[in-house]
Amino acid sequence: MNEERLVSAEQSVDDQAIDAALRPKKLDDFIGQERVREQLSLVLHSALRRGRTPDHVLLSGGPGLGKTTLAMIIAAELGRPLRITSGPAIERAGDLAAVLSTLSEGEVLFLDEIHRMARPAEEMLYLAMEDFRVDVVVGKGPGATAIPLDIAPFTLVGATTRAGMLPGPLRDRFGFVAHMDFYEPAELEVIVRRSAGLLGVRVDDEAAAEVAFRSRGTPRIANRLLRRVRDYAEVRADGVVTRELARAALDLYEVDAQGLDRLDRAVLRALLVKFGGGPVGLSTLAVSVGEEPETVEVVAEPFLVRQGLLARTARGRVATPAAWAHLGLTPPPGAAAPFPAAAPGAGALFDVGGEGD
Numbered sequence: 383m384n385e386e387r388l389v390s391a392e393q394s395v396d397d398q399a400i401d402a403a404l405r406p407k408k409l410d411d412f413i414g415q416e417r418v419r420e421q422l423s424l425v426l427h428s429a430l431r432r433g434r435t436p437d438h439v440l441l442s443g444g445p446g447l448g449k450t451t452l453a454m455i456i457a458a459e460l461g462r463p464l465r466i467t468s469g470p471a472i473e474r475a476g477d478l479a480a481v482l483s484t485l486s487e488g489e490v491l492f493l494d495e496i497h498r499m500a501r502p503a504e505e506m507l508y509l510a511m512e513d514f515r516v517d518v519v520v521g522k523g524p525g526a527t528a529i530p531l532d533i534a535p536f537t538l539v540g541a542t543t544r545a546g547m548l549p550g551p552l553r554d555r556f557g558f559v560a561h562m563d564f565y566e567p568a569e570l571e572v573i574v575r576r577s578a579g580l581l582g583v584r585v586d587d588e589a590a591a592e593v594a595f596r597s598r599g600t601p602r603i604a605n606r607l608l609r610r611v612r613d614y615a616e617v618r619a620d621g622v623v624t625r626e627l628a629r630a631a632l633d634l635y636e637v638d639a640q641g642l643d644r645l646d647r648a649v650l651r652a653l654l655v656k657f658g659g660g661p662v663g664l665s666t667l668a669v670s671v672g673e674e675p676e677t678v679e680v681v682a683e684p685f686l687v688r689q690g691l692l693a694r695t696a697r698g699r700v701a702t703p704a705a706w707a708h709l710g711l712t713p714p715p716g717a718a719a720p721f722p723a724a725a726p727g728a729g730a731l732f733d734v735g736g737e738g739d
């Protein structure tokens with residue numbers, strides 16, 4: 383169900399064309415991520431001044447935060463062609479050799495989902511990144527020989543949603559690592575206004591703020607919510623999106639004021655109403671909302687944790703005071719007692735494993 387969620391950060395089939403159409407093309411048009419943008423600008427422009435290929439760049443961050451966009455911008459800023467491939471497409475070292483040996487000088491190679499590349503290819507990549515050389519193995523078994531092959535100096539741009547899964551030696555070979563964070567509502571508001579302009583949707587500032595606020599810190603979600611709001615305004619009104627219309631549309635799609643959707647709220651409500659705020663075990667909680675434990679853990683919980691509405695403890699899931707407030711409920715006396723703030727020094731109680739967000 384994850385793919386169909388309006389608030390999923392993953393790219394859906396519907397997003398593909400729109401993602402491409404809405405991508406900023408220059409660093410100056412890339413909104414937010416101030417520090418990354420400034421650092422990257424220095425890396426690129428100093429290399430340009432020296433007439434060298436810039437260091438390899440690793441972009442790390444959650445889905446929909448702008449990694450692919452930034453990779454394209456890097457090539458554009460350098461005025462170089464961009465070759466795109468991805469970890470899953472490189473099953474054998476030979477697949478990578480085929481790409482590397484046909485790069486032109488200064489070309490930018492975008493390797494998306496780099497953490498999913500096959501191991502033997504990884505080792506080939508180390509050498510290529512460091513020495514602009516690959517060893518092509520010819521033959522099999524004891525008679526196999528490695529033939530060194532020079533390749534053109536290039537800039538690798540790797541992207542990953544799981545920087546922690548990258549082997550150290552690979553991470554160390556990137557001269558610049560950009561960590562992309564969730565966006566602030568004010569930044570998303572600018573993104574929404576820009577996207578609205580490109581799509582020819584008229585949104586007033588308050589409506590843009592409303593959409594931004596419900597977008598979970600993620601530009602891709604903001605752009606998706608904007609489209610749903612536009613549909614609503616076209617069918618139910620004169621096409622101009624006001625705050626009231628944006629609210630009505632997003633309420634209809636069950637995306638609430640903080641960006642929680644139906645599943646998020648069902649989990650939270652069950653935790654509060656059926657289990658008095660917890661602690662309750664994951665599988666019990668999942669059964670009570672009719673979902674698989676994995677769905678609750680992977681799809682709903684990370685955002686609830688990030689919003690400070692739910693905590694994972696060694697004794698089970700616990701709602702925070704903010705959770706009661708968010709659903710407009712009053713906690714019963716003594717509810718959510720085993721909460722971190724109330725139990726200084728009880729850090730060991732809390733299991734932060736498996737967060738993966």
Ligand SMILES: Nc1ncnc2c1ncn2[C@@H]1O[C@H](COP(=O)(O)OP(=O)(O)OP(=O)(O)O)[C@@H](O)[C@H]1O
Pocket residue numbers: 391392393400401402404405406411412413414415444445446447448449450451452543573601602605
């Ligand atoms: N800083 C930004 N300013 C304006 N638009 C942005 C920004 N970052 C992302 N977007 C928009 O959000 C959408 C998703 O961005 P992008 O495809 O680059 O994300 P991603 O990090 O590559 O995601 P994934 O991990 O799923 O590959 C694009 O349409 C892009 O236009």
Ligand SMILES: [Mg+2]
Pocket residue numbers: 449450451494
């Ligand atoms: Mg991408």
